[in-house]
Amino acid sequence: MIHYSKQLILACFTCCSLLLCRAQAIIPGAEIMEMVQLAESYRSAKNLSFNVAIKYTDSLDTGAVIEEMTAAYKLHSGNYYTYIDSTEIVQGGRYSLRVNHTDSVIAIGNRQTYPDVMNIPVTDTLYWKTFILGRTATQINDSTRNLKITFKPGALYSSYEVRYNFRRYRMEQVKVYMPADLPGTDPDLFPSGKALITFTFSGYDTSALDAGWFSEDRYILYQDGQFQPKAPYTGYFIETNITQ
Known part of the structure; x- marks a missing residue:
């Protein structure tokens, strides 16, 4: 199971193989464009380094960690x-x-x-057209926003959430929820019926690379x-x- 969970986490990184409204509310229906803008901020970033802590748990029992690892990123002009x-x-x-x-x-x-930062194919219009079920944007405070996308059966994820600073377009946390009956998984590990991978971003640095x-x-x-x-x-x- 541990080997599989590592493969699943790495697969999330491969999925991507990542509105100019920084101080305004997102116009309903424009959530996907906001995600593209977020992905673009990482693609065009210069001398940007950061770390991502990754945890694989049940969607409800998040204290019982099945697998965890850390990723280190360095980005510069594509x-x-x-x-x-x-x-x-x-x-x-x-x-x-x-x-x-x-x-x-x-x-x-x-x-x-x-770069494979957002763990979702943000620019794949066919993916969105085929699988998207719903989308919401929630303002947390004067600089932080949460976007949530829900998907139809057949998609890798059942839902996807990203919390980010919309003034700097930097992600703070991403949560991806997946059905527990994916091939190779043990449903008994996921009483809620869903697996959760949480990506927590930290250590943003713009020193020259x-x-x-x-x-x-x-x-x-x-x-x-x-x-x-x-x-x-x-x-x-x-x-x-x-x-x-």
Whole structure:
């Protein structure tokens, strides 16, 4: 179960493979545009670092933690670096890499428009059209807002909540609720019938970042028409998922 929960948490990060109304209430129906604006603030961020604490629990018994881990993010002008559970996710100027040190695999894919920060495909209009059931925006105080999206059966999540500072467009917490009967899960662990993954953001820092964080050349080289792993990753299996 522990191995599966880690896979599920990492899958949330892959989903994304992230209204100019900073001091105003959101116009009803514009909640998705607000989420796109939030994702855009991370995509365009320069020299932004932060941490995310992740907990996997039952939706009601949040004190009984089934799995937990921490992710570290570094973002700069569309490039990003993430470290989570022995996996490095790196996007530079050419590719998006997923370096799994547990399985010794380097997966190479196309660059992504948004970093995997929001854990939901915010710009996938077909996803929203197919699965969205409802949406609400709640003003918590003069700088904090909560957006909640509920989904139809068939979506990975049953609901998604994000609490964020709407003056700076920085997330504070994300909660994703999922049906407990997903393949590979033990329903007995989730008396409420729903699993909950909570992402808590902290340590926002805008100190200058070294460009080396976003360099694909630290991991791979292209030689004789093929990608090869570079030392110290010699022996890692290369998985190429680049599409034209």
